[in-house]
Amino acid sequence: MDKLKIDLKNCYGIQSLEHEFDFTASKSKTYAIYAPNGLMKTSFSKTFEKLASNQQPTEERYNRPSTYEVKVDGAEIAKEMIYVLKSEIDISSDSSAITNILVDPVNKSRYDALLIDIDKQKNKLISSLQKSSKVPKQEIEKTILVDWNELDFPTCINKILETTIDDDLSPFEYKAIFDPKAIEVLKSQEFISKAKEFTDKYEELFNQAGTIYQKGIFNPIKAETSFSTLEKQGFFAGGHRVHLRGESDSIDQATLKEKLQTIHADIDGNEELKKIRASLAKNAQTQALIDLIESLTATQVEFLLENIKPENQIQFRKNLWTYYIKTNTEATTYITTYNESKDEIESIEATAAQAAPRWTKAVELFNDRFVDMPFTLSVSNQTQAALGKENAKLKFTFQDGTDTVEWSRSEIKTLSQGEKRALYLLNFIFEVEARKLANQETLFIIDDIADSFDYKNKHAIVQYLEDLSKTDHFHQIILTHNFDFFRTLTKFVHRTRCLMSNRSNSGITLTKADGINNIFINIWKNKVDSNDYILCATIPFTRNLIEYTKGDEDDDYKILTKLLHWKSDTHEISVGNYLDIYNRLFGTSYDTSNTLPIKDLLFTKATEICASTTHDGLNLEDKVLLSMAIRMQAEIFLINELRILKSDPNYWCNSMNQFGNLIKEYSSLASSSPSLRTLEKISITVSSNIHLNSFMYEPILDLTIEHLVKLYNEVCNLHVSAISANTNA
Numbered sequence: 001m002d003k004l005k006i007d008l009k010n011c012y013g014i015q016s017l018e019h020e021f022d023f024t025a026s027k028s029k030t031y032a033i034y035a036p037n038g039l040m041k042t043s044f045s046k047t048f049e050k051l052a053s054n055q056q057p058t059e060e061r062y063n064r065p066s067t068y069e070v071k072v073d074g075a076e077i078a079k080e081m082i083y084v085l086k087s088e089i090d091i092s093s094d095s096s097a098i099t100n101i102l103v104d105p106v107n108k109s110r111y112d113a114l115l116i117d118i119d120k121q122k123n124k125l126i127s128s129l130q131k132s133s134k135v136p137k138q139e140i141e142k143t144i145l146v147d148w149n150e151l152d153f154p155t156c157i158n159k160i161l162e163t164t165i166d167d168d169l170s171p172f173e174y175k176a177i178f179d180p181k182a183i184e185v186l187k188s189q190e191f192i193s194k195a196k197e198f199t200d201k202y203e204e205l206f207n208q209a210g211t212i213y214q215k216g217i218f219n220p221i222k223a224e225t226s227f228s229t230l231e232k233q234g235f236f237a238g239g240h241r242v243h244l245r246g247e248s249d250s251i252d253q254a255t256l257k258e259k260l261q262t263i264h265a266d267i268d269g270n271e272e273l274k275k276i277r278a279s280l281a282k283n284a285q286t287q288a289l290i291d292l293i294e295s296l297t298a299t300q301v302e303f304l305l306e307n308i309k310p311e312n313q314i315q316f317r318k319n320l321w322t323y324y325i326k327t328n329t330e331a332t333t334y335i336t337t338y339n340e341s342k343d344e345i346e347s348i349e350a351t352a353a354q355a356a357p358r359w360t361k362a363v364e365l366f367n368d369r370f371v372d373m374p375f376t377l378s379v380s381n382q383t384q385a386a387l388g389k390e391n392a393k394l395k396f397t398f399q400d401g402t403d404t405v406e407w408s409r410s411e412i413k414t415l416s417q418g419e420k421r422a423l424y425l426l427n428f429i430f431e432v433e434a435r436k437l438a439n440q441e442t443l444f445i446i447d448d449i450a451d452s453f454d455y456k457n458k459h460a461i462v463q464y465l466e467d468l469s470k471t472d473h474f475h476q477i478i479l480t481h482n483f484d485f486f487r488t489l490t491k492f493v494h495r496t497r498c499l500m501s502n503r504s505n506s507g508i509t510l511t512k513a514d515g516i517n518n519i520f521i522n523i524w525k526n527k528v529d530s531n532d533y534i535l536c537a538t539i540p541f542t543r544n545l546i547e548y549t550k551g552d553e554d555d556d557y558k559i560l561t562k563l564l565h566w567k568s569d570t571h572e573i574s575v576g577n578y579l580d581i582y583n584r585l586f587g588t589s590y591d592t593s594n595t596l597p598i599k600d601l602l603f604t605k606a607t608e609i610c611a612s613t614t615h616d617g618l619n620l621e622d623k624v625l626l627s628m629a630i631r632m633q634a635e636i637f638l639i640n641e642l643r644i645l646k647s648d649p650n651y652w653c654n655s656m657n658q659f660g661n662l663i664k665e666y667s668s669l670a671s672s673s674p675s676l677r678t679l680e681k682i683s684i685t686v687s688s689n690i691h692l693n694s695f696m697y698e699p700i701l702d703l704t705i706e707h708l709v710k711l712y713n714e715v716c717n718l719h720v721s722a723i724s725a726n727t728n729a
Contacts, residue, residue: 021477111345169319
């Protein structure tokens with residue numbers, strides 16, 4: 001690739017962007033673009049992400065028609081050539097169905113989608129089987145596999161669906177029959193030998209003359225529970241009696257016991273039958289079995305007794321599952337979904353197995369580059385994966401002193417955002433290594449890769465991106481809103497390839513970034529006497545240097561402080577006065593005869609900036625000047641208002657923290673003033689950023705010039721509103 005030409009219109013948030021990136025061999029293969037948040041980064045990345053997936057970019061907000069042209073050396077860019085590293089974190093651990101194997105991101109997304117769909121259908125089937133069998137959901141899969149002596153669930157379901165069953169097993173509930181506590185009764189010698197006799201006599205309890213029982217409503221177990229409760233609660237001891245259905249008189253406890261003994265005589269007269277009855281009344285599980293038996297017809301009871309004989313139980317278990325599954329539409333849907341996805345899943349797994357050695361290399365590179373992580377990565381099944389026998393699986397080893405913990409990818413719960421983002425980069429590293437191996441010419445679009453990292457790992461990222469820039473068939477466009485990271489990229493990105501994004505009325509433009517490293521030495525110092533914007537912008541820098549070298553009691557420091565705040569004699573300090581201080585500090589000899597007050601120059605230039613329709617480049621001097629003008633206009637407004645509120649025409653603020661104290665006083669005296677909203681915005685976004693130095697001016701750079709222009713106009717309008725209000729008063 002020599003040249004990449006882009007022409008985008010209405011592609012997500014980009015109204016218009018036209019640019020040619022020159023990657024010719026004599027120049028850098030990497031571009032760095034500084035773009036404040038909300039300007040173009042995400043839209044640019046999303047556009048290329050769509051192209052990489054062979055889709056058309058769109059304009060999502062206003063539904064405007066989108067057009068795009070992305071050409072490499074005159075031809076349409078191939079989708080295989082594009083790789084987008086998004087700023088969003090994605091370590092694929094949000095669903096229990098998402099796997100633990102290491103697969104390239106595109107296949108991983110498809111693989112997870114297939115498994116999630118299968119898992120969804122499987123859960124529907126299990127929910128339906130739970131209703132039929134009453135076996136808890138979490139136990140159904142294991143129970144079916146054990147009963148059918150199978151290891152794989154879909155294979156087992158397939159096998160069951162191919163089985164024929166003629167019996168109607170709808171009355172039989174698996175859980176009631178084969179609950180472990182019910183099985184204890186079923187396998188007892190008494191039940192095995194006397195089951196038929198017991199069930200016959202149990203049936204007679206509901207039909208004999210004088211019975212108190214009703215089938216399916218009030219059986220012996222419920223009767224025993226009811227009467228036992230009455231006794232325990234002192235019902236009979238209190239002299240109360242019970243009145244049974246069909247009887248003319250009520251009876252006491254002694255008569256009730258005699259009646260029950262008569263009804264139960266045929267069962268309780270036989271010790272084995274009595275023992276069976278006692279066993280079935282022992283707990284809820286065995287009571288469920290007797291309830292089931294009670295609900296069946298005589299023929300069904302006989303069928304059940306035959307099938308729960310020890311020698312028939314295995315087949316009966318299988319038959320019950322067969323009936324439930326064969327009469328369940330969810331089973332067919334599940335197995336169809338599985339069969340349709342099986343080949344694609346196996347294909348992705350085979351590809352993953354072949355890629356295992358490359359994953360090992362990527363993991364080693366990750367461990368080497370990213371320091372101070374709380375974990376070390378490894379491929380847990382490296383030997384088997386390398387042989388192609390298993391898919392590569394990631395393992396995290398955490399160590400604190402002698403304590404060591406190993407987690408799989410799906411078990412990770414305690415990583416910070418930076419650590420998650422580092423892990424996210426593992427996929428990127430693997431993709432890079434795979435493309436190296438395939439000699440795949442690639443355009444990497446990298447969106448804010450350094451967010452959430454500490455400085456050590458930001459350095460590791462820069463080092464890795466620098467390595468990529470040395471690969472002949474790799475090209476990069478790195479986007480960031482972090483000026484410190486942008487400046488660090490100049491370690492390997494040629495200065496002519498460091499661009500600034502700017503918004504105009506017609507769209508986005510990209511221009512060469514000037515003054516990335518030491519703007520004062522490289523640009524401002526030589527233009528102090530020829531550029532009024534730069535002259536004003538150097539004031540806080542000059543003041544800081546005097547503070548560092550001479551202290552805040554120095555007379556020159558105090559004078560410059562009066563140019564950053566509205567003091568009683570601020571309006572008397574001229575351009576010549578400032579240049580006189582500047583000459584003393586830097587050993588220059590600029591003309592000091594200009595008597596124009598700095599305050600007037602500051603406001604004039606601020607108005608000119610606000611009137612301009614284009615703002616290209618870093619705009620640092622414009623941003624510093626506007627910040628100074630905004631705060632001074634705000635302080636003038638506050639002092640004038642406080643003079644009125646305090647009835648003190650000579651009021652001045654003498655606090656070291658002047659702007660903060662002015663707002664505090666004004667808030668206490670005019671708490672409902674609509675002006676406070678603007679003043680608070682100034683306090684938050686402007687005031688603290690004026691004190692810049694050569695080591696850190698990122699905060700003020702990250703403020704857009706449009707925001708500062710709007711804020712300056714707002715604070716100027718406060719004066720207009722105040723004059724109008726005072727005149728009317």
